[in-house]
Amino acid sequence: MNHLPFIIAAYAVAFVVPVVFGLEARWRLARARARLAALETRRRR
Amino acid sequence: MLRAVSASSPLAPPRGARGLHRFANPGRFLRLAGRVLPWLTAAGLALSAVGLVWGLFFAPADWQQGDAVRIMYVHVPAAWLASAGYFALAIASAVALVWRHPLADLAAVEIAPVGAAFTAICLITGSLWGKPMWGAWWVWDARLTSVLVLFFLYLGHIALTRAFDSPERGYRAGAILALVGVVNLPIIKFSVDWWNTLHQPATISLFGAPTMYIGMLWPLLFTALGATLIFAALVLARLSAAVLERRIRALLAATARDYVAEEGHLA
Amino acid sequence: MKRKHRRLAILLACGLGLGSAAALTLLAFRDNLVFFVTxxxxxxxxxxxxxxxxxxxxxxxxxxxxxxxxxxxxxxxxxxxxxxxxxxxxxxxxxxxxxxxxxxxxxxxxxxxxxxxxxxxxxHDETYMPKEVVEALKKSGHWQPADGPAPPAATWNTLNVTKNGG
The missing domain is CATH 2.40.50.140 (Nucleic acid-binding proteins)
Incomplete structure (x- = not known):
């Protein structure tokens, strides 16, 4: 393949950015669920 | 009086749940999102994987561009989602401004960073194609400049919605910015037809045959659809988290009110 | 008129005003927006x-x-x-x-x-073709790339050529 560095760089950017966003969304969801569960049990006491 | 404060639960569904507000019940949204999200993610990842492997290793090289044409398989879906994501942002903003839908504000806030990310991918991959093909990383032609303006609109929205002490005022300001920025979308689309640009005109149009060999078009359709589903999944996951976070804030506020109320009672 | 209808009307009016302002501005700057002259x-x-x-x-x-x-x-x-x-x-x-x-x-x-x-x-123009398709078009006399833009897409975008990997 010619222009290989350009192709690799483009695919790396297109791969890394959505993966970072996906991991962040997962982490946010998990943290929110955990905090909400903790709050609701504390309120119910 | 004190009892009235603590009895108004932050979890109660909005009163008069009719029309659009049928979908406003956060519990219903969360259930629906939770059910759809795994399938959306899986389908998006599968389609993208097929399209990218196909585009990288099996699609033919272009007779002039050589293998650099393969950058198209990530650039074009990112460009499409940069515009489509902004359109979604504008719709959410209009629904928030006109119908005061309680999810629309949060949707707008969560769409903007994802849209900005895809616009950044579009700009970077385009630059990585432009250097070997055109001979320049960047030129100030109408297409590239209008997409850069789109990127700044996204960044402006992100900054504006977080710039106010009361979230509601931030949502309002962001919605107005998003709607003003819609004027940029036709400029992006038609810039290559209205003005002389270095960027090539559209290959795929509603009317007329695509000026692309079918063996290159198929993987592009796969990556475009896959990226769209991934975009939707990212927004849905972020929106779910935002709904939960709003519920947490409401619960904390209610707990604080209860606490103050108890203190007042004891005093 | 209900409040949300009034808000919708205001929004549409603003959109109309903004849209025409943008169109007029672009029309006025038309000559300055071109990247190159012919x-x-x-x-x-x-x-x-x-x-x-x-x-x-x-x-x-x-x-x-x-x-x-x-x-x-x-x-x-x-x-x-x-x-x-x-x-x-x-x-x-x-x-x-x-x-x-x-x-x-x-x-x-x-x-x-x-x-x-x-x-x-x-x-680059808006056409994307593998080498084999260009060779086939040259051989059949439909297109010589040095002469200018490619022929209509429908004549070649599904052309059956033996492709040998990417």
């Missing part, structure tokens, strides 16, 4: 010494490669079908440069009417 634009109002971008197709058979002071140089004509301008350039050309290809050159007009380019950018 040879026929230049023919009317050519002022020597002015720095500008000239764009068009590299005319068939006009490319002359030469060595100027030990550096690779090239002379070619840029044409838009009606007018053409002689261009000289010293430096490395982009990969896509060829006869029949669109180019955008940045430079100045010399007193003798030829264009001295300091930079040559290749403009």
């Amino acid at each position: 040879p026929s634009d230049l023919a009317g109002r050519a002022k020597p010494g002015e720095t500008l971008r000239l764009g068009g197709l590299v005319e068939k058979g006009s490319v002359v490669r030469e060595v100027v002071d030990g550096q690779p140089g090239v002379r070619f004509r840029v044409s838009d079908g009606r007018a053409s301008v002689e261009v000289s350039f010293i430096g490395v050309l982009p990969d896509l440069f060829r006869e029949g290809q669109g180019v955008v050159t940045l430079g100045t007009l010399a007193p003798d009417g030829h264009f001295i380019a300091a930079e040559v950018l290749a403009k």
Whole structure:
């Protein structure tokens, strides 16, 4: 393949950015669920 | 009086749940999102994987561009989602401004960073194609400049919605910015037809045959659809988290009110 | 009128106003928004010494490669079908440069009417074809790339060619 560095760089950017966003969304969801569960049990006491 | 404060639960569904507000019940949204999200993610990842492997290793090289044409398989879906994501942002903003839908504000806030990310991918991959093909990383032609303006609109929205002490005022300001920025979308689309640009005109149009060999078009359709589903999944996951976070804030506020109320009672 | 209908009406009115303002602005700036001028634009109002971008197709058979002071140089004509301008350039050309290809050159007009380019950018058009398809079109006499743009897409985008990997 010619222009290989350009192709690799483009695919790396297109791969890394959505993966970072996906991991962040997962982490946010998990943290929110955990905090909400903790709050609701504390309120119910 | 004190009892009235603590009895108004932050979890109660909005009163008069009719029309659009049928979908406003956060519990219903969360259930629906939770059910759809795994399938959306899986389908998006599968389609993208097929399209990218196909585009990288099996699609033919272009007779002039050589293998650099393969950058198209990530650039074009990112460009499409940069515009489509902004359109979604504008719709959410209009629904928030006109119908005061309680999810629309949060949707707008969560769409903007994802849209900005895809616009950044579009700009970077385009630059990585432009250097070997055109001979320049960047030129100030109408297409590239209008997409850069789109990127700044996204960044402006992100900054504006977080710039106010009361979230509601931030949502309002962001919605107005998003709607003003819609004027940029036709400029992006038609810039290559209205003005002389270095960027090539559209290959795929509603009317007329695509000026692309079918063996290159198929993987592009796969990556475009896959990226769209991934975009939707990212927004849905972020929106779910935002709904939960709003519920947490409401619960904390209610707990604080209860606490103050108890203190007042004891005093 | 209900409150949300009033809000919708205000929104649509603002959109209409903003849209027409933007359209008028773009119309007013139309000439400044072009990235390059064409040879026929230049023919009317050519002022020597002015720095500008000239764009068009590299005319068939006009490319002359030469060595100027030990550096690779090239002379070619840029044409838009009606007018053409002689261009000289010293430096490395982009990969896509060829006869029949669109180019955008940045430079100045010399007193003798030829264009001295300091930079040559290749403009890619909207067609994407594998080598095999181009060979098939050449062989059948449907298209010679040096002559200009590709034939209508429907004649080639599903052409059956034996492809040998990517």
